Amino acid sequence: MKSLASDRIPKGGLALDELKASIEARLQVIQPAIPTPVRLVAVTKTFETHTVRSAYQLGIRDFGENKVQEALAKQAALSDLMDATWHFIGHVQSNKSLKVLEHFDWIHSVDSLKLANRLDRQAAELNKSPNCCLQVKLVPDPSKDGFDLDELKAALPELDKLMHLKICGLMVILPYGLNATRATEIFKQAEALRIDLQQQPWQHLRMDELSMGMSGDFELAIAAGATMVRIGSGLFGRRG
Ligand SMILES: *Cc1c(COP(=O)(O)O)cnc(C)c1O
Numbered sequence: 475m476k477s478l479a480s481d482r483i484p485k486g487g488l489a490l491d492e493l494k495a496s497i498e499a500r501l502q503v504i505q506p507a508i509p510t511p512v513r514l515v516a517v518t519k520t521f522e523t524h525t526v527r528s529a530y531q532l533g534i535r536d537f538g539e540n541k542v543q544e545a546l547a548k549q550a551a552l553s554d555l556m557d558a559t560w561h562f563i564g565h566v567q568s569n570k571s572l573k574v575l576e577h578f579d580w581i582h583s584v585d586s587l588k589l590a591n592r593l594d595r596q597a598a599e600l601n602k603s604p605n606c607c608l609q610v611k612l613v614p615d616p617s618k619d620g621f622d623l624d625e626l627k628a629a630l631p632e633l634d635k636l637m638h639l640k641i642c643g644l645m646v647i648l649p650y651g652l653n654a655t656r657a658t659e660i661f662k663q664a665e666a667l668r669i670d671l672q673q674q675p676w677q678h679l680r681m682d683e684l685s686m687g688m689s690g691d692f693e694l695a696i697a698a699g700a701t702m703v704r705i706g707s708g709l710f711g712r713r714g
Contacts, residue, residue, distance in 0.1 A: 494528040500709050501532055507693050508703065515561050517688075517706030519544065520713045523551045529709065530555050538582075538704050540564025542573050549577055563645075563704055565619050568592060575602050582645040582685045582704070585609040585619040587629040590636060597638035607645035607685050608633070612663050615649040623667075630671070634679045643683025643701070644668050648691065657691050661698035668699070 508514050517538040518526045526537060526548060538561040539545035549560065561580040571592050574581060584590050584606045597603060611620035621629060633641055646664045648657055664686055672681035687695025689708030696703065707713060 490524060490528070493525065494531065496711065497525070497528050497709055498532055500711075501529075501534075504692075504705065504708055508696065512696055512700060513702040515563070515685075515702055515704045516709055517563065517704050518548070518710070519564075519706065521706075521710050523548050525710055526552055527555070530558060535559055536561060538563045538706075540583075542567075542570045542577075546573065546577055561704075566593070572596050572600070575600055575604060578604065580605045580607075582607045582702075583609045583619070584639070584641070585621065587625075587632055590629075590633055590639065590641075594636040594638045603638055603640055605683075606639045606641045607643045607683055608641060609645045609647070610664065610667070612646065612660050612667075613649055618647055618649070620647070630676075630679065634676045637678060640680070641678070642680045643685065644671075644681070645685040647686075647688075654691070654694060658694050658698060661686055661691075661695050661700070665699035 513536055514534065515536045515538040516529050516534045518529070519538070519540045535557060536559045539548070540563050545560065552558065559580065560578045561582055562574050562578040563582045565583060565585065566574050566581065566589055568589070571589070575593060575596055581593070581604050584593065608626065609620040610626055611618055611622050614622070644664060644667065646660070648660055652660070665684060668681050668684050683701045684699055685702040685704065686700045687703035689705050692700070692703040692705055
């Protein structure tokens, strides 16, 4: 954990300007495929602080992390990047929810009513109002968290009463290893669900955002209606 947080260059690693050049080269391929209204969240989990800093210097402002401890160490080392926006994209363990609220502007992975209630109560105490997405599972996947469709529909009236969370859309993670046709089908289902929910008369809930698409499938996700894509290895290379 310590080495992740440091600005030290690992032995045998790329020199800083080489690192930056390699991110820049990948960004030049990826960025043209992302239309301006779609937000690119650079997923920096497992990558070191200097990788985040290089991405920042290349104009990236949105960073995604999935582990609280790792993220907090990096944020502390990068506290000079005042206008960085931090997105939590991993499962929120209940004993970490307070820290997630304190240190993240977005929570993409609100995956149960119980978690939402807890976050709402704690957000009130902290006087925070984080942007949140509801993580949905459109195909059964025991290895992933998230609301299944029936759970989501049952929970929405309760979620609509939470006044401290800005619930503003859906988040989807596909099961591993789907082909492009199947991936597109599920992305389109997600967009159809978002539109269906958006048209219902909620008090507080909004349904403008759709966080879906990773390095391997972000173009399909954007074509289907993603408003945010979460890209890690496509920008930074393979995770060690
Ligand atoms: C790791 C991760 C990503 C990025 O995955 P890549 O394939 O490296 O782009 C996106 N979303 C979530 C939730 C992740 O955990």
